[in-house]
Amino acid sequence: MLPAQDLELLRTTLQRDLTEVEIACFENLWSEHCSYRSTRPLLKTLPTEGPDVLLGPGDDAAIVRFSETCAIAIGMESHNHPSYVDPYDGSATGVGGIVRDVLSMGARPIALMDPLYFGALDAEKNRYLFEHIVSGIGDYGNCIGVPVVRGELGFDPCYAGNPLVNVVCVGTVRPDRFLTARVKKPGARLVLVGASTGRDGLGGASFASRDLAEDAEAEDRPSVQVGDPFTEKLLIEAILEMAETGKVLACRDLGAAGLAGASSEMASTFGAVIHADRVHLRETGMTPREIMLAESQERMLLEVEADDVALMGAIAEKYDLRWSDIGEVIAEPRYIVTFHGETVADLPIDLLVAGAPLCAWETRPYQAETAFARPITPVRELALRVLAHPEVARKDWVSEQYDKDVQLRTVSHRGDAAVLRLEGAALVLSCGCNPHHTYLKPYEGMANAVIENASNLACLGADPLCIVNCLNFASPVHPEIAWQLERSVLGLGDMARRMAIPIVGGNVSLYNESDEFETQIKPTPSLGMAGRSDEVRRWTTAGDGDLLVLIGTTMPDFGGSVLDAVTGCGGMAPAIADPGVVATVRNLVRAGALTAATDLSRGGLLAALAKLAPRSTVELAGDPLEELFSETYGRFLVACRDVSALAGIEHRVIGRAGGDALTVTWDGTSFAITPDELEAALSTTTRIMRY
Template sequence: MSLADSDRELITTELGREPTAAEAALFENLWSEHCAYRSSRPLLGAFDSEGEQVVIGPGDDAAVVALPDPETGEPGETYVTLGIESHNHPSYVDPFDGAATGVGGIVRDTLSMGAYPIALTDSLYFGPFAEDHPKYLFEGVVEGISHYGNAIGVPTVGGSVDFHPDYEGNPLVNVACVGLLPADRLVTAVAQKPGNKLVLVGNATGRDGLGGASFASEDLAEDAETEDRPAVQVGDPYAEKLLIEANEVLVEEGLIESARDLGAAGLGGASSELVAKGGLGAEIELEAVHQREPEMNALEILLAESQERMCYEVAPENVERVEAVAARFDLGASVIGEVTEGNYRCTFEGETVVDVDAEFLGDGAPMNDLPAEEPAVPDTELPDPDLEESFEAVVSSPNTASKEWVYRQYDHEVGVRTSVKPGDDAAVVAIREAAGLGDDALSEDAEGIGLAISAGGAPNWTASDPEAGARAIAVENATNLAAKGARPLAAVDCLNGGNPEKPDVYGGFSAAVSGLAEACADLSVPVVGGNVSLYNDSATGPIPPTPTLAMVGTKRGYEAPPLSASPEGDLLLVGDRPDRLGGSEYLARFGGSDRFPALPDDPAGFVDSLAAVADHPATLATHDVSHGGLAVSLAEMVTDEAGLEVSLSGDPAAALFAEGAGRVLVQTTDPDAVREAFAGIAPVARIGEGTDDGVLRVDVGETDLTYDAAGIRERRSTIAAELE
């Protein structure tokens, strides 16, 4: 990329001169789509980001939300941070380092708020395994995430994995992080006072990652894997672990006035944004930056995206102590300048290379006014395969099959907080601090707050209908939380799309944003932050509009009903029975098209009622019905110890494979309590009961489907089988 003529003209007018080479490169990166959201920002106002629990909303490195006080239920003095980011292009060029540094970046966003990272999720989107290249990308990405997350000691507790042909040339890697902090430790990215020093702490600066922000703002070229490799950062998780612990000491001792992690556009991006948020400027000496490569020039020092680095604003009297803490953890520390009341000014060996207004640099990019075509409504053309063949194909599809091959590579128990582990509808982690219990083991008698976490998207849904599919993603994530007894608290999104300059692509992206915003508002879930990744286009074409949502909710205590069936108890299906198959894995396997199913009329009421039912003492198991429809949910519930005997009415294909959001299976010894909880909210139907033989029997139409737990496990091990 290079600075667009219209941008250069605007910058030249503002400066009253031609920009220097360093200024032009800095503007190119900070005014890129990746940093300035020039095509998406006009749409983001649709999201409601306010609520009494919201401490800091969009605009900082991560959002901050207050957890409810266990006694009063009102927002308390224990906070969590929420952040999400994409590392899509880097993960195509170098899957291991691209994905690994995505983890590192979102963890440092957490650190910059004064929080300690306690949980990660990863939502991954790839092309089918019919070709070798998607397999190579998939294995590299999973290895990169596990290597980095495991090494820094932050558990990866959830996420999603989806396959779709349109990701073959451009996979997506979306990583979210949750952090924890008491209210009195909160730090922001708003510079506080002229005269304070700017201190760079962490790894030495090299030439890796140069131009990463601009690289992420253009379509992937056919030769990207070789030509764009220098734009991919190289991570060092062991240095990140040291940085995590050093940051903990710095925050605990009150040594930090403000902080920003070095991500997109490197030092130039972090330091200019820090002072711009405070309406201030800076004087920076670039040669003062500690470097690992000889003879780096001003532009390289300014824009390198070398990892594991933080920029801190520090009061002059605290600089020596900050340097001592950095030395204790074997980290470099450089006093690179100070906060001023003037321009953002960088010098190199006595020469001024940047002298601009920081707010103009950070917020002066003009927004794009792009044409959008409304997505087409699909016709109804349905296949008619054998029902047994359909069941086996859908249950064994990589999209609906077990993701154990992925999450078993992650350390999801480090930190001794994970109560509900990966593989369930949502993870649950213990927040003992909210009840003043300290960092003790999960077996403590006293109960704190359980923080439930769900993250994911649904490309089949949004490819079929971007708006309705995005609405369903919000309802789906909220349902996942409620199935474990939690009520939603807040969410962050990662909005992935293709080239916005194409009207059909921008139309689909716009519709997805609108649908997601409306559904979160209906659920009363504030969207407190997020990330936008556009230009996910390659020689194979654009990706489908792919909104990923990471949502958290809270409950009293850490226990939750399991996903797995019990040998006893009635099996109830709660929710409307959809009669449309749009967006389903069934159509993806066998061809055809249909409109997307209708969503619940009262999604907030459904979620609230489900959370109450999940915590009812008679509830034995709960499981969301979504991807793959009822067929997959039933198959996932069966174990060697517990089977299910089920009878379904209506059209067999719709009964088994429709994927309308806002449905759940509840196994209980008190069906009347469930009916009472959902009275006026959603229909409740008894569809079967538990058995003690580990067999799934489904009577649907004129077909009897019978599979034992071992047979289901074998069919659902598709991903592992493909990769072994």
């Protein structure tokens, strides 16, 4: 429902009562999901410009130059609440929506990434959500022929009642031929193309802007959209063919707030008249409110000259898609909706699209770090428990459901980042964040997330091109949450400026908390990062005989670590790392000085060894817990034949690859983890999900 204070403000401004359609439009377009009422001032602090940014935030997706003949369109969205209520359809339509965001720019979608966060897998409900969310993403992506090349899996009890489903999509378009979502010319027609409109997804934008109630699954299921990937595949080809004609003036995906959201935001540069009775429908008897606010999937709105409507209709029919000429652009800055000749909405378009009053929330810092309590468990047992943790263990059960090779661009999807061949160069993609660290130190955790993603790219020799983000938080009504949000955004912006990486788009998802479980999610400002390398590289492991070298300084950073997760040891979360080491490793990779490289993140050095050199002999220089399990950022485990190229770089040779096991020695003590033991630990998550 529209808050009482908003309704009173609108009545005062308009000097009249509102119609049912007008109230529904404001309820959705003034929702947090659409209007960013709590975050607009913060988001304006982010660096959004760069030499390769052709179109930054504000459209359905951003456009960033990749080469002289190719640009990438990139966007990131969340579909959190729908994926809890209906995990399969919620996650599937999350994929469909972000793909259409990229498509609306006239770009062909070529890759997807999916950072996902769940409650602990020992609970049946969490396993159910995990299984069906992954299946929804995989089935939709596979059906439309867009590979899911990268992802992240996070687990914490805070997500039990509110899993997070974030999706990044990347597409390609010529730098001089991309579309935008703002209308260009009064008198032009607005043409709706794609699936018929039904009652599914009603109130989706407002639903996404409140916390989940105990009866959310039954009460809110009508707010969840139902997708059809086969229609989406046809829509992709049809829209791209329409764009190729050069006659599409503007294009927008119908997402949050349905036709009302797409048409009003699209027409905000001028104005529009929408004839709701002309919309092609799936169900009879739909009211104008339902027609305008339904979030039925696989629909696009185009602006074209009146003389070109028939051409667009012919292309739609070629792909067996329905279409309707539903309105026109007008010079007067008003948003008018008619239904069988009756005006059911007549509003100042700026008031509807940009008039939502801001929310100013009280902030209150907190201290969540605790003193480190050293575990008494033997180091070898701790190592096996860390390796078996689902954030360290292999994700084969997930990745096996995704077609990663469709479109034949994917070169590498294992290791630190995905590599796609594009225009004779490499497009390198990474995603994610560490909410455990961001909870303990919001500013530092977010800054380190930028470093972490850039480190993943550096291991493949790639320079970052841009960042997109999905800011997932609980309700900013709570002063501690508002403080998390503020500090995280400031940390993101400051590190992005320091590393000269523009933030070109994203999404804010607030109110991620559950009455049923009495939980609030940890701050989860998930990132997507795209980079470029002139040379196409495949991520590799160390070869037998390679020296294993640790680059960077290790500190006793156990707070929020996997060791903390399996023992409750507590400790301090990492301080902000020096981003200069990222460029150092990138240059070493480009120079061919390394045979393999991985950055140290979840699980610390132990997890990096299991990934890069699972059979090796390593000698530690100090405290084995600090050496193996600390999660200090700005560190890399690299393999090389000799260390001559590392002269002048802070590094330490810690061992050599090869042998029959992973053998770790320190101060006269040692343990070994055999390949069978390593396999058993790393396959824990896969075993849980398969049985």
